[in-house]
Amino acid sequence: MSLLLAIDDAKERPQIVEVGEQGEYLLVLYKPQQVASSVNSIVYRARLVRAEEPEEPGIPVVVKVPFENTRYGRSCLEREIEAGKHYADHPSIVRVYGGKVSKRESYVITEEAKATLKLFLRKGGLLPTRQTIEEFTLSLLDALETVHTDNYLERGPHLHRDVKPDNIFLYRCESGFRFHTKLGDFGMWGSQKEAEEQWERFTIAGTPNYATPDIGETPPSPSSDLYALGLVIYQIVAKTEILPEYPQRMQERDLEPLQKDPLHPILVKALAQRESQRYHSTGEMRRDILQAQSMLKSRNAVYRQQVPLA
Template sequence: MIDSGEVFAGYTVERLLGQGGMGSVYLARHPRFSRQTALKLLNPNLYTDNEVRARFEREADLAAQLDHPSIVTVYDRGSENGQLWIAMQYIDGVDAATVNPMTLPPERAVQIIEGVADALDYAHGMGVLHRDVKPANIMLARSSVGQGERVFLTDFGIARLREDSTHLTQTGMFTATLAYASPEQMTGGHLDPRTDQYALACALYWLLAGVGPFDADNPADIIHGHLQLALPPLAVRRRGLNPALDAVLAAGMAKRPEHRYNTCAEFAAAAKHALTTTSGPRLPTPPPGAVRGNPVVPPQHPGAYPAPAQQFPPAAPVYPASPQPGGPYAGAPHPAAPP
């Protein structure tokens, strides 16, 4: 822990913002520009691994080259006292994981995803995959005079570092949050921009339904759902949503990447259209020779993932379709998502 007022890597620490599995985040002030910065200190055990340290430097430098209004800017990185650190843009707001879907209008949920989709497509055009898209890595900046709420995507490169630090990539495993991980991540398959699209679709499902698409207490059941089960319809979670959203989400979360949308923006546009359409959803064009549908992808080790007792998790309490008094968000302020 670093105390308030202490100087670390030249930055004056003001207070702790949050802690996570990878380390801690502090609000700090730049020594020369006097701007507030989110200073992420990664756990010391990562510093002792030369391969992870080299990966961190490459990924942080790559993330620093991303220049997009919806991507949290990386200012600098380095090591100090046996710890790796990243200085990033400080976002005064909350992360999307603190949003209460019970009071979040579906239109706003899709608007959030639209902002993230544009950021992802830009990063993909730069040759960068995120690999860990989830509500906790989506920041919602507070409104300022004359501006609406802004959406930011954070933690580019951290997902790869998290993988390397566990030494599990050789077995095809991963450490991205299970609720948002694609089948190809789970089976050690090839990753491309449609991997991030799958996670983005999972995030939209959560923003609409309040739970992940294959919510379960047992991680093996979550894995089984991603690999083999059809997407549970939103109606079992929340009434009042256009059924066309189910088809769009299912396409964005197709088991095979080639059955998903071409881009994240195309998926987000289809989701926006599905909110009110009466003529049917906009679905991706199947690749040549493919049969439309969502084929089952078997696990690499048959029998490794036991089937849950039922295909869909028990229905949660029905959420109202319109916002409730008190605003769309719930939860304490969370200015920066811990790594």
């Protein structure tokens, strides 16, 4: 049975499609429930159940289906599925359960998240700085470090190339009061060498607003992903879903309203105009973030000493 037909034909009764290399999973699609859409695709909610235990509740997943099954769209899904298999066990990368890419139909199945960071910001979700550091930044740095130091198929370091709030997913921790953050949507993922070759042909992947200011002069590198992460941190700290009209023109003076935030020095360096002044590795950025975290803990300890408990 075709997955697309299953989505289109599903009524009250569930439709079942075999997925997995050995058909060990069944994808159960109930009455179509669209959970998100973008310029390129639509996302449906579903469940994965094991073939030998079809009555079990299963695993909540989402199925992303492109609006138009174009050659470019198929290429992005192939990258996402390939990256999902490669990073399957990483705690800070969205898990991919499978998918299919063909001229007739294409889709990818991933674990279901509570929300995207973009939706969280749109609804006014505000985080104190310490939680920003712990739940978001360090988790995303773990994911990017794995990607940047990866020599997959001996092709050298890799890049995500599309770090932005839309591709950052929130999962509620077991305690129920905190979020775990994961990086997803690896449709632009590829080796740094491939990105450099595309850049030489004037082909630049990713979202323009999150591209580096000197993208016309400097080829993509790990620093490019870290610049985009800097913009994401800016959005969290500034409590805004919307970037300035020309984010690449942001100067240090534009960050002055955030001067009291411990992350301010990190934003200044991450969003510097020239590549030579920005972060070049996740380790470098993590060091400064841990220092900011330590400073914040010390500040909180002093505050608790000054304010006696009732």
